[in-house]
Amino acid sequence: MKKLNERIKLTNSAVVVGIDPDIEKMPTDFISEYYTDFEVLYAFCKEIIDNVYDIVPAVKFQIAYFEMYGVDGIKAYAKAVSYARSKGLYVIGDIKRGDIGPTAKAYAKGHLKKGADLEVDSITINPYLGDDSNNEFFKLMNEYDKSAFLLVKTSNPTSDQIQNLISNNEEIYSYVAKDLIKNELIFDEEYLKCGMVIGATHPAELTKLRNQYPNVVFLIPGYGAQGASAKDVSNAFNGDGLGAIVNSSRGIIYAFNEYSHTLGQSARKATLKMNEELNKYR
Amino acid sequence: MKKLNERIKLTNSAVVVGIDPDIEKMPTDFISEYYTDFEVLYAFCKEIIDNVYDIVPAVKFQIAYFEMYGVDGIKAYAKAVSYARSKGLYVIGDIKRGDIGPTAKAYAKGHLKKGADLEVDSITINPYLGDDSNNEFFKLMNEYDKSAFLLVKTSNPTSDQIQNLISNNEEIYSYVAKDLIKNELIFDEEYLKCGMVIGATHPAELTKLRNQYPNVVFLIPGYGAQGASAKDVSNAFNGDGLGAIVNSSRGIIYAFNEYSHTLGQSARKATLKMNEELNKYR
Numbered sequence: 001m002k003k004l005n006e007r008i009k010l011t012n013s014a015v016v017v018g019i020d021p022d023i024e025k026m027p028t029d030f031i032s033e034y035y036t037d038f039e040v041l042y043a044f045c046k047e048i049i050d051n052v053y054d055i056v057p058a059v060k061f062q063i064a065y066f067e068m069y070g071v072d073g074i075k076a077y078a079k080a081v082s083y084a085r086s087k088g089l090y091v092i093g094d095i096k097r098g099d100i101g102p103t104a105k106a107y108a109k110g111h112l113k114k115g116a117d118l119e120v121d122s123i124t125i126n127p128y129l130g131d132d133s134n135n136e137f138f139k140l141m142n143e144y145d146k147s148a149f150l151l152v153k154t155s156n157p158t159s160d161q162i163q164n165l166i167s168n169n170e171e172i173y174s175y176v177a178k179d180l181i182k183n184e185l186i187f188d189e190e191y192l193k194c195g196m197v198i199g200a201t202h203p204a205e206l207t208k209l210r211n212q213y214p215n216v217v218f219l220i221p222g223y224g225a226q227g228a229s230a231k232d233v234s235n236a237f238n239g240d241g242l243g244a245i246v247n248s249s250r251g252i253i254y255a256f257n258e259y260s261h262t263l264g265q266s267a268r269k270a271t272l273k274m275n276e277e278l279n280k281y282r
Numbered sequence: 283m284k285k286l287n288e289r290i291k292l293t294n295s296a297v298v299v300g301i302d303p304d305i306e307k308m309p310t311d312f313i314s315e316y317y318t319d320f321e322v323l324y325a326f327c328k329e330i331i332d333n334v335y336d337i338v339p340a341v342k343f344q345i346a347y348f349e350m351y352g353v354d355g356i357k358a359y360a361k362a363v364s365y366a367r368s369k370g371l372y373v374i375g376d377i378k379r380g381d382i383g384p385t386a387k388a389y390a391k392g393h394l395k396k397g398a399d400l401e402v403d404s405i406t407i408n409p410y411l412g413d414d415s416n417n418e419f420f421k422l423m424n425e426y427d428k429s430a431f432l433l434v435k436t437s438n439p440t441s442d443q444i445q446n447l448i449s450n451n452e453e454i455y456s457y458v459a460k461d462l463i464k465n466e467l468i469f470d471e472e473y474l475k476c477g478m479v480i481g482a483t484h485p486a487e488l489t490k491l492r493n494q495y496p497n498v499v500f501l502i503p504g505y506g507a508q509g510a511s512a513k514d515v516s517n518a519f520n521g522d523g524l525g526a527i528v529n530s531s532r533g534i535i536y537a538f539n540e541y542s543h544t545l546g547q548s549a550r551k552a553t554l555k556m557n558e559e560l561n562k563y564r
Contacts, residue, residue, distance in 0.1 A: 020385070064385045067392035070399025074356040096381055098408065100438040100508075103302070103346045110349040117352025126380065128410045129436050130443030154411050156382040161412030165457060167447040172454060175447060226382075 001147050001191040001217050003121060004090045005242055007057030013275045014237070014282060016092065016219070017052050017267070018249025019045055019080070020062040023069075025254055030263055037069045041076035044263070048253055049084050051264035052271050058090040060219075060247050061120070078117040091120045092219070096151060097137075098126030104136035112137075112146045122147040124197055124219070127176045131183065134194075138185035141193060148194045152177045152209070155199025155222030177209060181216070191217050191243070198236075200228030200246065207235040210243070218244040223274070224251030230274075234281035241282040248274055283429050283473040283499050285403060286372045287524055289339030295557045296519070296564060298374065298501070299334050299549070300531025301327055301362070302344040305351075307536055312545055319351045323358035326545070330535055331366050333546035334553050340372040342501075342529050343402070360399040373402045374501070378433060379419075380408030386418035394419075394428045404429040406479055406501070409458045413465065416476075420467035423475060430476045434459050434491070437481025437504030459491060463498070473499050473525070480518075482510030482528065489517040492525070500526040505556070506533030512556075516563035523564040530556055 008014060021044045023031060030047075034040040049059065061081055066073035084091045097107045110116055111123050125137050125148055134150065141148050153163055153173040163173040170178075177196060180186065186194040195217035198206050206220070218236050222228045223246050236244035248270075255270035256263045290296060303326045305313060312329075316322040331341065343363055348355035366373045379389045392398055393405050407419050407430055416432065423430050435445055435455040445455040452460075459478060462468065468476040477499035480488050488502070500518050504510045505528050518526035530552075537552035538545050 020388075022388070062381075062385055062388075064379070064381060064388040064392065067400065068388040070392065071353070071357050071360050072399075073392070075353050078353050096379070096408075097346070099344075099346060099378055100436065100503075103344055106302075106304070106344075106346040106350040110346070110352065110355070117354075118349065126378075126408055126410055128408055128433060128444055129438055130440030130445075132438040132440040151410060154382065156411055156414040158412030158414040161461060162410055162454065162458065163412075165447075165449040165454060167449045167454075172444065172447060172449075176444065179443060221382075 001193065001195065004057060004147070004217065004245070005191065007090050008242060008245070011055055011057050012279070013056050014241070014245050014278050015056045015271060015274050016058045016060045016245045016247040017048065017056055017252050017271060018060045018062060018247045019048055019253060020065045020249045021045060022065055027256060027263060036072060038072040038076050041066065041069060041073060042079050045076065045080035046083060047264040048267050049087060049089070051268040053087040053089055055268070055271055055275060058092060058245060059084050060092040060094050062094045062249065081118065081120050085121065090122065092149070093118065093120035093123045096124050096126050098129050098133045100129065101132045101136050104133040105140070108137045108140035112140050112144050114144055122149065124149045124151060126151050131179070134183065135185060138183065138194060142185060149197045149219040150176065150180050150194055152196040153198045153202055153205045155201045155226055159199065173205070177213065181213060191215050195219055197221065200233045201226060203232045203235065206233065210236055214238060214243070220244055220246045224248040230277040230281050237282045246278060283470070283475065283477065286339060286429070286499065286527070287473065289372050290524060290527070293337055293339050294561070295338050296523070296527050296560050297338045297553060297556050298340045298342045298527045298529040299330065299338055299534050299553060300342045300344060300529045301330055301535060302347045302531045303327060304347055309538060309545060318354060320354040320357050323348065323351060323355060324361050327358065327362035328365060329546040330549050331369060331371070333550040335369040335371050337550070337553055337557060340374060340527060341366050342374040342376050344376045344531065363400065363402050367403065372404065375400065375402035375405045378406050378408050380411050380415045382411065383414045383418050386415040387422070390419045390422035394422050394426050396426055404431065406431045406433060408433050413461070416465065417467060420465065420476060424467060431479045431501040432458065432462050432476055434478040435480045435484055435487045437483045437508055441481065455487070459495065463495060473497050477501055479503065482515045483508060485514045485517065488515065492518055496520060496525070502526055502528045506530040512559040512563050519564045528560060
């Protein structure tokens with residue numbers, strides 16, 4: 001997490017700009033300049049990156065919005081994550097993968113290996129299959145000096161359905177967090193090499209986990225379009241302003257609906273506003 | 283599940299050939315005929331498909347082994363799933379996706395929509411985020427007349443870690459199964475439109491779930507290389523020989539290590555042998 005923490009200090013920001021490109025939601029005059037899905041997707045990502053790379057530590061690409069466009073989409077993802085890394089950003093691939101050992105290893109190679117088409121600094125992983133899955137990601141994460149975030153308590157309304165079932169007086173998400181912390185593969189001096197995904201929409205869980213695990217970085221989705229405010233995440237930060245990064249996707253990349261500026265200018269404006277709001281509570 | 287059941291009857295087989303192409307494991311004389319990762323991956327898939335399409339109902343593509351090769355890999359995946367469907371096979375994309383509602387919808391469009399690059403007949407989905415995720419897959423599954431399999435009890439050794447925690451006298455995997463069954467979006471007359479993934483390595487759970495849910499199709503991984511035998515899955519079938527399909531990947535696609543035949547001929551031989559073994563217990 002060293003690269004991430006340096007970037008947080010450099011930009012004095014804990015904002016992650018979430019890039020979830022949906023062509024149907026883009027301005028028609030923007031789309032009309034391009035011929036293929038690949039072109040428009042990449043141009044959209046580049047426009048966002050060029051307007052925020054100097055004011056945020058990180059961007060998070062939601063790969064589903066690229067898979068939606070098939071081969072063209074994945075080509076755009078590869079080019080966009082590479083471009084974002086070239087601008088110095090800490091780049092998270094929000095892939096939420098998890099599988100049996102050999103398969104998890106294949107995913108880890110695809111997304112973390114140096115020189116891979118889809119190489120990013122960090123990925124999100126799903127805990128349902130347990131350590132067989134997690135450990136393959138952690139091993140390659142260590143080998144390639146990367147990081148990851150394990151889904152613990154997600155931001156969506158039905159996250160309770162499985163994650164908040166109680167076993168032995170403890171919620172399932174709490175077991176997931178505890179199992180992670182015990183994993184020797186993620187040990188590091190300051191912040192553990194694997195963080196946790198915890199939704200901003202669950203301030204109580206966020207506060208509880210912050211107190212339990214001070215040396216874990218939280219990746220916090222759910223801000224803005226999903227309903228959470230800066231105050232909801234105020235307990236997520238450590239005294240030094242580190243320990244948490246907060247993602248907003250729709251509230252930034254589609255901010256042109258709110259501001260009378262171009263796509264990129266509106267994204268920058270919305271990001272600066274979110275920086276200011278969050279910094280009040282860091 | 284109509285297409286799948288028709289194929290099971292037509293081929294008198296419950297075998298799913300799992301296609302997990304790892305170039306490092308392919309015969310060197312096979313690889314040497316091709317120049318790019320795309321070419322070798324697609325050629326490998328085609329060789330397997332051409333040798334098994336008439337003797338099994340279905341193939342399952344593990345997308346991780348394509349993502350491992352980046353854009354070339356996804357190009358090969360798109361061409362291979364399309365080729366497999368053109369041969370009449372019921373094609374499963376083993377993608378294990380799961381995410382918040384709007385994101386799950388993007389995945390569903392990418393993998394189930396008619397005409398999409400990555401279009402398959404069925405996908406695997408991960409339950410950790412609950413119905414927000416599942417329902418988006420089910421809605422598009424219904425719209426496009428497709429099917430899906432929800433991860434319930436996976437085949438890997440650490441599947442117990444989360445899936446077998448006990449809440450209110452019931453294991454987590456059992457809640458996942460129960461929540462699925464209650465979901466109105468998957469209702470169908472004979473077999474529900476969404477099946478369950480249950481590992482062959484857990485015969486007790488397999489038997490229990492078969493008795494509880496007679497009208498659900500089980501997709502059963504873990505046969506062969508992962509350690510389970512035909513006897514282990516014997517209780518998974520209904521009286522009519524339907525209700526379960528059993529996947530073998532490494533035991534079939536890398537059978538050339540065992541037989542002194544070509545890649546394709548060995549895969550066919552291993553598949554016929556597995557058909558025979560399984561049919562003793564169906």
